[in-house]
Amino acid sequence: MFFRQNIFLVAFVLISSAFFSSVTTSAPLSYYLPENHSYTAELLKPSAFIGSEIGEQHLRHDQLVGYLSHLASQSNRIKLTEMGKTYQQRTQLLLTISSPENLANLDTILADRDKKSYRAGNDPVVVWLGYSVHGDEISGAHAALIVAYHLAASQDKSIEQMLKETIIVIEPSINPDGMDRFANWANTFKGMTANPDPNHIEHHQHWPSGRTNHFWFDLNRDWLLLSQQESQNRLKYFHQYQPNVLGDFHEMGANGTYFFQPGIPSRTHPLTPKENTKLTQDLAKFHAKALDANERLYYSEESFDDFYYGKGSTYPDVNGSVGILFEQASSRGQQQDTVNGLLTFEYGIKNHVLTSLSTIKGTWVERNVLRKYRQSFYQDVEELAKKEKIRGYIVYESKDLYRLNAFLDKLDQHQIDVFPLASDFRLNSKLYAQQNSFFIPLNQPQFRLIQAIFSTQKNFEDNTFYDVSGWTIPLAMNIEFAAVNRAWGLKLAEQAWQPKAKQKQEFTGGAYAYAIEWQHFLAPKLLNELISQGVKVKVANKAFSSIVKGNKKDFKPGTLVVLAGTQNTDEWRVLLEQASNKNQIPSYALTTGLTINGIDLGSSSFRPIEPRKVLMLGGNSVSQYEAGEVRYYLDNQLSIPVSIVEPQRFMQIDLADYTHIVLVNGQYGSMPEKVTDKLSHWVKNGGTVIAQKKAVGYLVKHNILNAKVASKQQLDTLFDTDGLRYQDKEKLAGRKRIAGAIFATELDLSHPLAYGYDRSILPMFRNSTIIIDSPAEPFVAVAKYLPDPLLSGYTDQNLVNRIAHNAAIVAHNLGKGRVIATSENLAFRGYWYGSAKILANAIFFDKAFSVTTKE
Structure with missing residues (x-):
């Protein structure tokens, strides 16, 4: 009986151990902190403020801000700065951590770091730590909280000495909007019992993911481009602090381990000094030592690159700093089974704490070398410039x-x-x-x-x-x-350019009509504001000339005209004046409908523009980046609302309410047939569909777009594979890919979709191998690639030759509707102002052209 009871007890213990090993657990603060440090009791620990241990749940951004604000209010080692607000009005926080003496003299210290006059001395070295630019890579934001507590509360003499000689800048959450989107997702599906199954919904976000900001932009690609306000808010502080070292903390796939730079040596931008790579290698020894001491797996120099200067780890490299990328395998929730065993959220947080502290220590130890590097980076400029x-x-x-x-x-x-x-x-x-x-x-x-x-x-x-x-x-x-290439004859103003305040436009009241030129970037915004408020606007499909203030003024096709005699509201002149001033676009007063050249104002060549309503297909099969880029351009820049509908809701929508449907890059192969039929029927009854990249192939396959697209098999035949060995596999894949390059196209300036363009050569961004063959029928191609189209960036010559002469933009009728398609990303990353206007033209001038094709 005793034996049987013990067997039962042992079995119960074993079963219980197996069960409770997956129960949600959390690590105490001591798990994350260095050993042998004593901490002041005067500063509240994170758990006492938040109500849970770090890693027990995914913190929201307000919890992060709340604790760090409290910590700063209680510590004389921390200065708290609000850099700005995100689109969703979350605070972008910056912590400056140093000795009380350095913080008291911070303005003077930073002023002495001016690029033009900097001299390496005994000034404090600056290290900037940026966390979780991708909101769903959230272990970094949690690590930031622990690092801040450690630096503020530790009583260790080494910390006190280091703070006298170092300024640490912490950006705890680079992407607050994305952080909260992911935290809410993870906490929603977190159970009382941890579920490490990789298939569990906790580890698979819906669309859009927390990786991106409010407009679904990847903020880690925006340091150089500055399209998003989070980046703009940050950059002025980056240049104020001018860090010697910047740590950029990320997460990667669950089956990885831990990565720190340097990356693949041959994939560093040639403008980055060689010494930068050496300094990165020197600092890597500190990371390796910290991870070795904790028996953590890691690697470097065999992944990622240091090429594109728009990322957090590379922008510093072209600004006198050393940028370092850190990548932690992601649990994407509380726990996840991986090829390396069970990966917990706490484990990932601690890795980032370890390398945060190793970055600070390495910067402090190597401070003299880093100071001299930064000085030479800027002082060598004059000699380098002379050699150009x-x-x-x-x-x-x-x-x-x-x-x-x-x-x-x-x-x-x-x-x-x-x-x-x-x-x-x-x-x-x-x-x-x-x-x-x-x-x-x-x-x-x-x-x-x-x-x-x-x-x-x-x-x-x-x-x-x-x-x-x-x-x-x-x-x-x-x-x-x-x-x-010469200075002779080049006379410059003494003062550098500075942004100017808006100026009120002179507006002449009582005119017969007003003309607004379309080449202005914000002309579509002005147009949409007017027609949304009931003002009647027409577009000129032919050129004309009128007398404006006693002088002849030529107006090109695409010019907007607001005619006094067609308005239904008494407020239209006020609305026009307000819109003109708001958008800084002149409205030219015309005193007569009789022009001196071209069409008169009563001509049928002036076509009325009706209000537009745009729908965009979204959801898991659609690129959140490209959807975000189109949404940002139309909504944020042009004030045109975009209704986003997933395929499963598409059948419930009355499409008669919409004038345009936008299909960005995505996987449309699994689109239900009934959705395709409904889309086709809607176009034939007068709707306009705008498609880019893979959506082009979808429309071609279902006979909505009359075009031919090069197949993968056709493109594969461009590359000779005879004699290749296995080691050439990656290189061949690189040759077959267009990671992102700029190509020259020639616009048909007479086409309504080209209204507002003065030069026929339009650069376009390409990051796919989708090629639309040049149409056999006339007038279908709105833009074609030049014979030698590559302008910037790498593309294998075989692909360049295949792209040359072919179509970049095509458009034609389908029944009463229009189909407009492009192989390119027209509004790429929010800074492609040149080609983005094609989108606006497709929305407002779709019925200004008519091209029928043979089916």
């Missing part, structure tokens, strides 16, 4: 001051000096008019960053890319630019 064949770049844009000023403002945010011309300048037979031309000299502290922004390099030591290989910002914004 060019003196700088001239930029020019006369028709759209919004686009020009937006470009100059980006340069200003990057602390690049831009000088207006003091007189006209002739270069290579082209005259650059003083009032619309600006010069960016290479010889200034941001020498390397200028080169990166204007670079049109096409081949590199290693042509395999983790991210884009070409991002030339003036090409993206369709700003004309040229390299200047």
Whole structure:
């Protein structure tokens, strides 16, 4: 009996152990903190403030801010700064941690770090730690809380000494909106008993994921582009602190271990100094030592790259800092079974704590080397600039001051000096008019960053890319630019360009009509504001000339006209004046309907523009990035609301309410047949569908778009594989891929979808191998690739040749409706102002053209 009872007891214990091993557990604060440190009892521990141990649940952003704000209020080692607000009005927080003496003199210390006059001395070295730029990579934000407590509360003498010589800047959550989206998801599906099953819904977010911000942008691609306000808010503080080292803390797939840079050596941008890589390697020894001591698995130098300067770990490299990427295998919830065993949330948090502290320690130990590196980075500029064949770049844009000023403002945010011309300048037979031309000299502290922004390099030591290989910002914004190889005849203003306040437009009341030119970037916004408020607006499909203030004024096709005699509201003049001033677009008063050239104002060639209502297909099969980019352009920049509907709700929607449906890149192969039939029927009855990238193939397959798209098999035949060995597999895959490059297209400027463009050459961004063959029928192609189309970035010559001469944008009728398709990403990452206007034209001028095709 005793034996049987003991057997039962042992069995119960074994079963209980197996069961309770997966019960949700949490680690005490001591699990994360270094050993042999004593901590002041005056500062509240995180668990006492939050009500749970770190890692027990996924903290919301308000909990993170609440504790760190409390900690800062109680510690003389912390200065709390609010950098700004996200789109959803969450606070972007910055903690500066150092000795009380350094914090008291912080403004002076930072002023002495000025790029132009910096001299390496005994000033404090600065290390910036940025966490969870991808909101669902949330272990970093939790690690930030622990690191802040450790630095504020530790009584260890080594910490006190280090703080006297170091300034630590902590950005605890780079993406607060995405953080909360993921925290709410993980906490919603977290059970009382932990479920490590990788198939559990806790580990699989719905669309859009917490990775992105409010507009579904990847903020880790926005440091250079600055399309999102979170990035703009941060950047001014980055340049204020000018860190010596920046740690960028991420998560990767669950079956990984832990990664820290350097990455693959051959995939570093050539503008990054070699010493930067050496310093990264030196600091890596500190990370390895910390992880070794805790018996943690890790690796480096065999993944990721250091090429694209728009990421948190690479932007510092072109700004005198050393950027370091850290990647922790992600539990994407509380626990997850992996090839390396059970991965817990606490385990990932601790890894980031370990490497955060190793980054701080390594920066402190190597402070003299890092100071000298930063000094030489900027002081070598003058000699490096003298060796270049060019003196700088001239930029020019006369028709759209919004686009020009937006470009100059980006340069200003990057602390690049831009000088207006003091007189006209002739270069290579082209005259650059003083009032619309600006010069960016290479010889200034941001020498390397200028080169990166204007670079049109096409081949590199290693042509395999983790991210884009070409991002030339003036090409993206369709700003004309040229390299200047001489200073002779170039006269510049003494003061660098500065953003100007809005100016009130002169508005003439009582006119017969008002004309608004379409080349302005915000003209679609102005148009939508007017028609949404009941103002009647027409578009000119042919050119005309009128007298404006006693002088002849030519108006191109695409010009908007507001006619006094067609309005139904007495407030229309007030609404027009307000919209003109708000968008800084002039409204030209016309005193008569009789023009001096071209069509008269009563001509049928002026077509009325009715209000638009846009629907976009969303959901798990659709790219959240491209959906976010289109939404950002239409909603944020043009104030055009976009209704997003998933395929499963599509059949319940009355499509008669919508004028346009947008299909961005996605997997449409599993789209139910009834959804496709409904879409086709809607187009044939007058709707307009706009498709890009993989959505093009979907429309072709179902006979909605009359076009031919190159198949994968056809593209594979472009590459000779004879003699290749297994070691060539990755290189071949890189050749077959277009990671991101810029191509030149030629627009048909007579086509309504090209209204507002003055130059026929339009740069377009391409990050796929989708190729639309040149249509056999006339008038279908709105834009075609040039014979030698590659402008910037790497693409294998076989693909370049296959793309050449083929179509970039096609459009035709389908029944009473229109189908508009492009192989490109028109609004890529929110900074492609040049091609984004095609989207606006497709929305407002879709019925201004008519092209029938043979089915």
